[in-house]
Amino acid sequence: MFEDPLLLARLQFALTAATHYMFVALTLGLAPYILTTQFLGALRGDRSRMTAVRFWGGLYLVNYGMGVLSGLVMEFQLALNWSGLHEVFGYTFAAPLALETMTAFFVESTFLGLWIFGWDRMGRWAHLSCFAVVTVTAYASAWWVLVSNGFLRNPVGFEVVDGVAQLTDPVALMTNPAATAAFGHVAGGAMTVGALVVAATSAYHLVRRDDPYGIFRRGIRYAAVVMCVAPVFVVVFGGVQFELFGEAPPTSGLTHTAEEIAAIEAASPGGPLLNGVNATADGLMMSMWAVMFLLGPLMLLAWPLGGLDRWRWFLAPLVATPFAPYLASIGGWVFRETNRQPWTVVHHLTTADAVTPMPPGAAVLSFAFFTVAFAVLAAVTYWLLVRYARRGPDGGPLAERREEEPGESADPVPTF
Numbered sequence: 449m450f451e452d453p454l455l456l457a458r459l460q461f462a463l464t465a466a467t468h469y470m471f472v473a474l475t476l477g478l479a480p481y482i483l484t485t486q487f488l489g490a491l492r493g494d495r496s497r498m499t500a501v502r503f504w505g506g507l508y509l510v511n512y513g514m515g516v517l518s519g520l521v522m523e524f525q526l527a528l529n530w531s532g533l534h535e536v537f538g539y540t541f542a543a544p545l546a547l548e549t550m551t552a553f554f555v556e557s558t559f560l561g562l563w564i565f566g567w568d569r570m571g572r573w574a575h576l577s578c579f580a581v582v583t584v585t586a587y588a589s590a591w592w593v594l595v596s597n598g599f600l601r602n603p604v605g606f607e608v609v610d611g612v613a614q615l616t617d618p619v620a621l622m623t624n625p626a627a628t629a630a631f632g633h634v635a636g637g638a639m640t641v642g643a644l645v646v647a648a649t650s651a652y653h654l655v656r657r658d659d660p661y662g663i664f665r666r667g668i669r670y671a672a673v674v675m676c677v678a679p680v681f682v683v684v685f686g687g688v689q690f691e692l693f694g695e696a697p698p699t700s701g702l703t704h705t706a707e708e709i710a711a712i713e714a715a716s717p718g719g720p721l722l723n724g725v726n727a728t729a730d731g732l733m734m735s736m737w738a739v740m741f742l743l744g745p746l747m748l749l750a751w752p753l754g755g756l757d758r759w760r761w762f763l764a765p766l767v768a769t770p771f772a773p774y775l776a777s778i779g780g781w782v783f784r785e786t787n788r789q790p791w792t793v794v795h796h797l798t799t800a801d802a803v804t805p806m807p808p809g810a811a812v813l814s815f816a817f818f819t820v821a822f823a824v825l826a827a828v829t830y831w832l833l834v835r836y837a838r839r840g841p842d843g844g845p846l847a848e849r850r851e852e853e854p855g856e857s858a859d860p861v862p863t864f
Contacts, residue, residue, distance in 0.1 A: 682737060
């Protein structure tokens with residue numbers, strides 16, 4: 449493996465993309481809940497709901513910051529390791545990524561900054577509007593990334609001129625069924641991730657009978673409702689994608705003849721190993737979603753019986769449930785990408801032609817550096833999220849600081 453730069457480049461991108469998606473999924477999953485909670489708090493003048501917004505918003509902020517950092521590094525190594533892809537399809541594949549960058553790093557980050565520093569400095573509706581923009585642009589960013597990724601699986605809307613793909617039909621690119629189906633699938637999965645993170649945090653505090661503001665009672669009920677709806681979207685749009693996997697992509701403007709395509713696929717490296725990875729990823733995804741498909745009805749059934757608030761034996765296992773959608777999501781992405789091999793752009797560009805030529809030593813060094821860096825990044829993020837989730841509403845990054853009483857410690861945040 450250490451003598452094959454192509455395999456190392458593929459593994460490196462798989463690890464970085466999987467780590468980055470962990471942050472993306474929680475960002476997309478938490479944003480609608482925070483926005484809805486803040487809307488109700490502003491509408492009713494409910495201080496306890498605004499406290500909830502500060503708490504969940506603090507977790508969102510930590511996760512978002514790490515997501516931006518991992519996304520920058522991932523795009524950096526995408527440009528370095530896959531120069532062949534950009535040389536041929538830079539005007540098509542990279543165009544949606546450029547729009548995503550402008551959406552995420554200019555609009556979304558700007559309004560998130562206004563939301564963070566705008567507490568008690570702007571009207572409640574103006575403050576709410578800032579996070580509404582953050583939520584919309586977060587999903588717009590995901591959309592543009594999936595448009596780019598969908599092009600790899602189902603290349604449409606272009607023609608090859610002098611060996612370079614030129615975009616001829618932007619509408620076809622943006623309405624690519626490989627992108628629209630994936631967006632519905634990812635949105636449903638992200639909502640599941642967000643719901644189970646809310647459920648796990650709420651269950652932890654409810655087991656400890658620590659819910660002075662009613663934040664966690666409302667949170668776990670929200671999770672019960674979402675877990676009955678979001679997995680349905682995941683299954684439906686996942687089925688649509690399975691149908692697309694069985695269809696050949698458009699054949700106009702091919703850079704290879706039909707005979708060459710057949711020969712390339714017949715000589716594809718990987719063999720049993722790639723098939724085993726593909727089958728394992730598919731099995732992991734299916735088994736995790738089967739578990740989550742049953743979890744929502746169980747939570748909804750326990751609701752009228754008081755189990756969501758009081759049954760410690762029911763609440764305690766919920767603390768571990770966020771691992772299920774993360775594992776399912778990573779398995780789904782691995783299955784989606786390995787299913788496309790040996791192609792980077794199906795029937796147009798192979799992974800061997802897309803990778804940047806490099807000596808094995810440079811590939812090993814790059815793989816080791818990015819693997820260690822992303823492992824540390826993921827571990828630090830997990831530690832921070834768990835730390836702030838355990839502290840509760842009075843100890844988060846956005847927690848409202850109360851006035852210091854005489855004789856009281858200047859730091860009201862508990863330490864662990």
